[in-house]
Structures are given as structure tokens and as C-alpha cells.
Amino acid sequence: MSKPTTGPFEKTAGWLDWYEGPSTPRFKLPAGSVDAHCHVFGPCAEFPYAPERKYTPCDASKAQLFALRDHLGFARNVIVQATCHGADNRALVDALQSSQGKARGVATVKRSVTDEELQALHAAGVRGVRFNFVKRLVDFTPKDELLEIAGRIAKLGWHVVIYFEAVDLPELWDFFTALPTTVVVDHMGRPDVSKGVDSDEFALFLKFMREHKNVWSKVSCPERLSATGPKALDGEQNAYRDVVPFARRVVEEFPDRVLWGTDWPHPNLKDHMPDDGLLVDFIPHIAPTPQMQQQLLVDNPMRLYWPEEARA
Numbered sequence: 001m002s003k004p005t006t007g008p009f010e011k012t013a014g015w016l017d018w019y020e021g022p023s024t025p026r027f028k029l030p031a032g033s034v035d036a037h038c039h040v041f042g043p044c045a046e047f048p049y050a051p052e053r054k055y056t057p058c059d060a061s062k063a064q065l066f067a068l069r070d071h072l073g074f075a076r077n078v079i080v081q082a083t084c085h086g087a088d089n090r091a092l093v094d095a096l097q098s099s100q101g102k103a104r105g106v107a108t109v110k111r112s113v114t115d116e117e118l119q120a121l122h123a124a125g126v127r128g129v130r131f132n133f134v135k136r137l138v139d140f141t142p143k144d145e146l147l148e149i150a151g152r153i154a155k156l157g158w159h160v161v162i163y164f165e166a167v168d169l170p171e172l173w174d175f176f177t178a179l180p181t182t183v184v185v186d187h188m189g190r191p192d193v194s195k196g197v198d199s200d201e202f203a204l205f206l207k208f209m210r211e212h213k214n215v216w217s218k219v220s221c222p223e224r225l226s227a228t229g230p231k232a233l234d235g236e237q238n239a240y241r242d243v244v245p246f247a248r249r250v251v252e253e254f255p256d257r258v259l260w261g262t263d264w265p266h267p268n269l270k271d272h273m274p275d276d277g278l279l280v281d282f283i284p285h286i287a288p289t290p291q292m293q294q295q296l297l298v299d300n301p302m303r304l305y306w307p308e309e310a311r312a
């Protein structure tokens with residue numbers, strides 16, 4: 001059944017709704033695992049989508065996110081502000097405040113944000129800001145504005161999450177390497193997997209991580225990156241095989257700087273909506289040992305988002 005969007009909003013034509021009734025993963029997540037990349041959308045009758053948004057999704061509420069967390073076996077979430085809410089972080093903050101300490105957040109802020117507003121976001125559980133360079137998702141923000149924001153949030157101990165596509169890395173390199181915080185890259189900088197894991201493009205991404213020890217990567221979103229599948233549907237245990245060598249390379253070389261997330265509710269997928277249970281079954285293909293799984297799913301996200309609780 002098609003899921004609603006509420007209020008005066010109409011979903012973007014062709015919008016794919018998140019998968020109803022995901023399977024129970026076969027892979028048993030380590031105790032305390034964190035889904036370190038997911039979103040909430042609305043509900044837009046309560047938290048309207050931003051006028052400047054580039055897409056209008058179906059609603060995906062905090063209650064639905066927390067139900068998925070429990071079903072899949074995660075202990076905690078990191079909720080990332082989605083561009084459909086612009087720099088209005090109310091839906092994110094509401095979800096964080098309802099999570100009983102089980103969620104932390106990554107917000108979007110403008111240069112005009114006040115110190116009091118940053119403090120309030122911190123109190124709610126925000127620990128980072130996201131700078132998005134994917135042109136279909138956001139309008140351009142001048143780099144000096146972003147650097148100013150980065151300098152201010154650095155003082156709070158926050159980090160910067162960056163989202164960009166692989167072809168844009170050379171042009172963004174100087175800006176990224178000037179950031180004064182820990183920097184977390186979404187979805188491995190969106191490699192074009194059809195170019196192969198030994199391409200110059202992916203080599204540049206590995207060099208970026210190798211030469212800058214403050215750079216981390218989410219090894220998430222195979223469903224977005226895959227060109228040849230197979231899709232995480234119908235019990236498929238070997239989904240998105242073409243993405244495995246990329247994510248595995250990053251996990252093996254930088255085991256203490258990787259994070260994983262479902263990306264629920266999977267905004268803007270065009271081809272299919274994955275079964276989130278089968279996405280969890282993708283994890284042991286990219287992090288094959290219990291030690292790597294523990295780092296990817298527990299130790300690393302805890303160090304970044306709940307440092308006060310993290311193991312020494």
C-alpha cells in the first residue's frame with residue numbers, strides 16, 4: 001500500500017516508499033550495534049517539509065524508525081537531517097528527544113544559527129553537521145560560510161559529515177582537507193562502481209582517507225551504488241555484489257574509521273526499495289571478521305557519538 005504524506009504535500013512523482021515488513025536478518029548484530037545513518041521524514045502535518053526541498057517523500061516517523069531499530073537488532077540510531085527538511089531540524093530534534101538517549105543526530109545549520117540554538121541542538125543529542133554537495137539535493141552554499149560553521153561547531157566537539165559524488169572529489173579536496181574537525185564521508189563518496197575498485201577515482205578516495213587520519217567513511221548504501229545487483233529482495237543473501245569490493249577495501253584498510261547505516265527510509269531510490277533485513281545481511285560480506293564487525297557497528301560509532309560511554 002502506498003504510504004501517505006500529510007498536510008498540503010504531494011509526494012514526488014515516482015517516489016518509492018520504504019519497505020513494509022522487513023525480514024529478520026540472518027546476521028546477528030553484535031550487542032550494542034548502532035545504525036549510524038538513517039533519517040526521519042515529518043510527519044509533515046507536524047513537521048512541514050522545507051520550501052527549498054528538491055523532493056517530497058512519504059512520511060517516515062520516529063516511531064517507525066524505532067520499530068525498525070528493534071526489529072533489526074540495533075541498539076541505537078544516528079539520525080541524519082535529510083535535505084527535504086532543509087535547516088529546520090525540528091523533526092530530528094523531536095526524534096532525538098523521544099529516543100530515551102538511544103539516538104544522536106547530525107543537523108543542518110546555516111551561518112545565521114545562534115550559539116544558543118547550537119547549544120539546544122547539543123542538549124538534544126546533535127553531534128555533527130552535514131555539508132551536502134550533491135547538486136540534485138541542495139543549492140550551493142559558499143565555502144567560506146561552511147568553514148565558518150565548521151569552526152564554530154568544532155568548539156562543541158562536533159564533526160562534519162560530507163556528502164558528495166566521486167567525480168567532485170578533486171575539486172572539493174582543498175576544502176575538505178581544511179576542515180578542522182573529524183570528517184565523516186557518506187557512502188564512501190559515492191564511487192561509480194562500474195569503474196572498478198582499482199580505478200583512479202576510487203584510489204583518490206582511499207588516498208584521501210590514508211593521508212588524513214581525521215577522515216572516516218560510512219560504508220553504507222550498496223543499494224544506491226550498485227549497478228548490477230542483485231537486489232536485496234526475496235531472501236537474496238548475496239545482494240549488491242559489485243559494491244562488496246569497495247566497502248570491504250575501506251573496512252580492511254581503515255577498520256577504526258568506518259561506520260554503517262541502513263539509510264532508512266532510503267530517499268530517492270529509483271529502481272527498487274530494499275528489504276532492510278537483507279541489507280543487514282550484507283554486513284558480513286564487507287566486514288568478514290567478528291573484530292571488524294565489532295569496530296564497524298559498535299566501537300567506532302560509540303567513540304564518535306557516545307564518547308562518554310565508549311570503551312577506552
Ligand SMILES: O=C(O)/C=C(\CC(=O)C(=O)O)C(=O)O
Binds near residue numbers: 137263267268
Ligand atoms: O539518504 C542519503 O544519504 C542519500 C540521499 C538523500 C539525502 O542525502 C538527503 O535528502 O539528505 C540521496 O542520495 O538522495
